[in-house]
Amino acid sequence: MARGDDSFEEIDIAVKAIIANVRQNGDEALLAYTKTFDGVSLASLKVSEEEITEALETIEPSFLTILKNAKDNIREFHQHQLEKSWFVKKGNGIILGQKITPLKRVGVYVPGGKAAYPSTVLMDVIPAIVAGVEEIVIVSPPNKEGKVNPAVLAAASIAGVTEIYKVGGAQSIAALAYGTKSIRPVDKIVGPGNIYVARAKKYVFGTVDIDMIAGPSEVCIIADGTQNPAYVAADLLSQAEHDEMAASILVTDSEQLALDVQVEVEKQLKVLERNKITRASIENFGHIFVVDTLDDAFEVVNEIAPEHLELLLDNPFDQLPKVRNAGAIFLGAYSPEPLGDYFAGPNHTLPTSGTAKFSSPLGTYDFLKRSSVIYYSEQELKNVKDQIIQFANEEGLTAHANSIRVRFE
Amino acid sequence: MARGDDSFEEIDIAVKAIIANVRQNGDEALLAYTKTFDGVSLASLKVSEEEITEALETIEPSFLTILKNAKDNIREFHQHQLEKSWFVKKGNGIILGQKITPLKRVGVYVPGGKAAYPSTVLMDVIPAIVAGVEEIVIVSPPNKEGKVNPAVLAAASIAGVTEIYKVGGAQSIAALAYGTKSIRPVDKIVGPGNIYVARAKKYVFGTVDIDMIAGPSEVCIIADGTQNPAYVAADLLSQAEHDEMAASILVTDSEQLALDVQVEVEKQLKVLERNKITRASIENFGHIFVVDTLDDAFEVVNEIAPEHLELLLDNPFDQLPKVRNAGAIFLGAYSPEPLGDYFAGPNHTLPTSGTAKFSSPLGTYDFLKRSSVIYYSEQELKNVKDQIIQFANEEGLTAHANSIRVRFE
Numbered sequence: 001m002a003r004g005d006d007s008f009e010e011i012d013i014a015v016k017a018i019i020a021n022v023r024q025n026g027d028e029a030l031l032a033y034t035k036t037f038d039g040v041s042l043a044s045l046k047v048s049e050e051e052i053t054e055a056l057e058t059i060e061p062s063f064l065t066i067l068k069n070a071k072d073n074i075r076e077f078h079q080h081q082l083e084k085s086w087f088v089k090k091g092n093g094i095i096l097g098q099k100i101t102p103l104k105r106v107g108v109y110v111p112g113g114k115a116a117y118p119s120t121v122l123m124d125v126i127p128a129i130v131a132g133v134e135e136i137v138i139v140s141p142p143n144k145e146g147k148v149n150p151a152v153l154a155a156a157s158i159a160g161v162t163e164i165y166k167v168g169g170a171q172s173i174a175a176l177a178y179g180t181k182s183i184r185p186v187d188k189i190v191g192p193g194n195i196y197v198a199r200a201k202k203y204v205f206g207t208v209d210i211d212m213i214a215g216p217s218e219v220c221i222i223a224d225g226t227q228n229p230a231y232v233a234a235d236l237l238s239q240a241e242h243d244e245m246a247a248s249i250l251v252t253d254s255e256q257l258a259l260d261v262q263v264e265v266e267k268q269l270k271v272l273e274r275n276k277i278t279r280a281s282i283e284n285f286g287h288i289f290v291v292d293t294l295d296d297a298f299e300v301v302n303e304i305a306p307e308h309l310e311l312l313l314d315n316p317f318d319q320l321p322k323v324r325n326a327g328a329i330f331l332g333a334y335s336p337e338p339l340g341d342y343f344a345g346p347n348h349t350l351p352t353s354g355t356a357k358f359s360s361p362l363g364t365y366d367f368l369k370r371s372s373v374i375y376y377s378e379q380e381l382k383n384v385k386d387q388i389i390q391f392a393n394e395e396g397l398t399a400h401a402n403s404i405r406v407r408f409e
Numbered sequence: 410m411a412r413g414d415d416s417f418e419e420i421d422i423a424v425k426a427i428i429a430n431v432r433q434n435g436d437e438a439l440l441a442y443t444k445t446f447d448g449v450s451l452a453s454l455k456v457s458e459e460e461i462t463e464a465l466e467t468i469e470p471s472f473l474t475i476l477k478n479a480k481d482n483i484r485e486f487h488q489h490q491l492e493k494s495w496f497v498k499k500g501n502g503i504i505l506g507q508k509i510t511p512l513k514r515v516g517v518y519v520p521g522g523k524a525a526y527p528s529t530v531l532m533d534v535i536p537a538i539v540a541g542v543e544e545i546v547i548v549s550p551p552n553k554e555g556k557v558n559p560a561v562l563a564a565a566s567i568a569g570v571t572e573i574y575k576v577g578g579a580q581s582i583a584a585l586a587y588g589t590k591s592i593r594p595v596d597k598i599v600g601p602g603n604i605y606v607a608r609a610k611k612y613v614f615g616t617v618d619i620d621m622i623a624g625p626s627e628v629c630i631i632a633d634g635t636q637n638p639a640y641v642a643a644d645l646l647s648q649a650e651h652d653e654m655a656a657s658i659l660v661t662d663s664e665q666l667a668l669d670v671q672v673e674v675e676k677q678l679k680v681l682e683r684n685k686i687t688r689a690s691i692e693n694f695g696h697i698f699v700v701d702t703l704d705d706a707f708e709v710v711n712e713i714a715p716e717h718l719e720l721l722l723d724n725p726f727d728q729l730p731k732v733r734n735a736g737a738i739f740l741g742a743y744s745p746e747p748l749g750d751y752f753a754g755p756n757h758t759l760p761t762s763g764t765a766k767f768s769s770p771l772g773t774y775d776f777l778k779r780s781s782v783i784y785y786s787e788q789e790l791k792n793v794k795d796q797i798i799q800f801a802n803e804e805g806l807t808a809h810a811n812s813i814r815v816r817f818e
Contacts, residue, residue, distance in 0.1 A: 346781035372755035
């Protein structure tokens with residue numbers, strides 16, 4: 001079922017005006033928008049060292065330890081995604097290869113207010129650091145006191161980022177893409193944001209690179225009849241609490257489990273804090289598919305291409321090859337989705353809304369780029385020159401042919 | 410220097426109308442646009458087997474052989490870019506990994522008319538085939554006789570694609586993204602096209618994936634005083650003949666070479682077939698930078714981030730580490746850029762207009778996607794459950810905490 005619609009005309013008009021204003025008026029425009037949208041007049045956009053120290057002192061030491069443990073796990077996982085330059089020799093004087101270079105400067109958008117998640121700071125920053133990006137900059141809207149959320153500052157500091165600006169919305173995306181006096185432009189912008197941020201990112205795509213534009217979150221759970229309905233229900237609800245547009249979907253071959261899960265969902269819903277959001281999500285986009293066989297379940301799931309997929313099955317590793325489209329796959333009864341959100345190490349920035357059909361979790365590879373390398377000796381070029389000259393002539397590009405020919409005249 | 414401008418408002422209005430019409434009226438809209446824009450009334454959009462056979466018979470056998478040799482080189486290079494799923498064990502019951510899956514269905518746009526390049530067919534299709542994409546479909550506008558360029562059909566057939574539709578422009582991008590009765594939707598669209606195609610690709614990005622939006626082409630050549638000015642001039646001109654917006658740039662530490670190359674450019678220009686386009690490009694966007702040292706040359710080039718970079722230097726391999734931003738790097742006097750356009754194996758679809766700062770050549774990796782895999786045993790989840798519960802509570806996501814807690818109650 002489609003969630004949301006793709007008509008953003010009014011938002012796009014506003015976003016384009018904001019971007020044009022920032023390109024023209026730079027920091028002045030940023031400060032004016034911050035006053036209008038965030039309700040605070042700032043003297044300076046940059047978060048000071050003192051503010052970062054202050055934030056670290058505000059945070060409970062036990063939580064700082066957890067953030068550090070999470071960081072270690074995230075770093076370790078993302079190191080497996082590093083790529084190396086390679087070169088191959090061919091013939092008698094041909095070398096071909098691929099040179100890997102990290103991006104130089106990257107911007108990370110971190111939402112403010114209630115959606116300020118330190119876990120997202122870790123997940124967006126650490127892959128860039130592992131890739132070897134030299135400069136990582138965070139933008140995040142300030143609160144009415146002109147401060148960035150302390151948990152965000154603490155996570156940034158633990159991850160290793162100290163260049164942080166108090167600016168949000170489409171205006172911050174414009175600053176990152178085109179630069180202002182305070183904020184030098186970046187090569188790539190990542191991180192989640194509201195619809196203005198998302199549309200601004202789409203607008204600047206091409207001038208800079210962006211990560212995928214995130215839609216509402218979703219989980220699919222494939223569970224057989226042997227599974228504990230309380231686990232299934234809890235996992236569906238954990239996804240649903242994100243947002244009224246979130247989708248929680250169970251696919252099972254057991255009618256009994258389908259019934260039991262519904263009872264459990266009702267029971268657990270009653271005691272949840274984010275009860276209203278969670279109930280709205282479950283009622284609007286929650287769904288249970290009862291299928292004949294587990295193979296049918298995988299067919300349904302591959303068509304949905306969910307952000308998160310849990311395989312609550314007896315033999316999840318045996319079934320893994322059947323998964324074609326999913327952002328992250330959680331295997332077995334003790335790998336619930338929140339384990340991946342916070343702690344296990346793989347990234348929680350994942351393709352949503354079916355885009356797992358063609359895209360990947362955020363990873364180290366998103367902060368690396370490749371250059372092809374070509375070397376031919378005189379003799380090896382001579383061996384193939386007539387073929388290249390004919391090919392170029394066939395395409396009507398005779399100066400291309402000439403560039404080969406001139407070397408053998 | 411900026412080339413072109415980024416104001417596409419009128420084009421975008423036209424493109425949105427075309428896309429909306431195709432989404433609503435499907436094949437009927439495609440056929441109507443083909444009549445309007447390509448001047449031909451088609452009975453069927455699909456290229457028949459007979460038409461492909463006919464095309465293969467039209468092409469000179471020696472050129473078919475060259476296409477096959479180029480295909481072998483391209484395939485061999487792109488096989489080095491294949492990625493494998495990996496899994497790692499941690500602790501006493503943790504398995505983390507990354508599952509690699511090819512995209513299922515990919516669309517390749519191939520321009521018609523004079524810009525119909527069989528080399529581009531090979532370069533766009535072969536990486537998808539190497540990646541394991543099951544279904545590859547080509548769209549290309551027909552000529553007034555209702556035929557697709559025979560060299561394009563021959564290259565498609567040699568590369569292994571037989572699902573080809575006679576439709577171009579923004580309408581073909583809409584068909585590939587949203588599907589019609591004749592053309593099922595794809596997961597990703599690649600390939601160059603005019604500004605309508607480029608804007609349509611940007612519009613549908615998110616519904617499907619796209620490759621980078623190509624701007625005008627460019628080459629930078631770093632050459633020292635020992636180089637043959639005739640080679641340098643020929644290589645600058647081969648880039649310039651593409652298009653009046655193409656940019657050919659020499660960066661050298663030798664004033665003498667700079668002077669000699671200018672003489673050679675004039676001399677060679679006179680006898681080139683695409684003289685007018687080439688001269689316009691050289692006059693508008695051709696440039697020679699004379700720098701004090703080669704290190705300065707690399708600084709200039711890394712700022713330009715050219716699509717193609719030639720290192721016409723005595724010791725190009727020693728200098729290679731200084732290259733940070735370039736799509737493809739050609740080393741030494743016998744590796745001119747046309748070698749890479751047609752034959753050597755690396756892709757000729759490269760990041761243009763400075764986007765080599767953050768993006769890569771088209772490659773096998775563009776047709777693969779990753780899914781994270783997470784498995785924790787009961788004991789391993791128990792070891793970290795309190796940390797995850799506290800983290801979730803800190804972010805105010807108590808249903809996330811509950812999904813962990815319920816497993817140990």
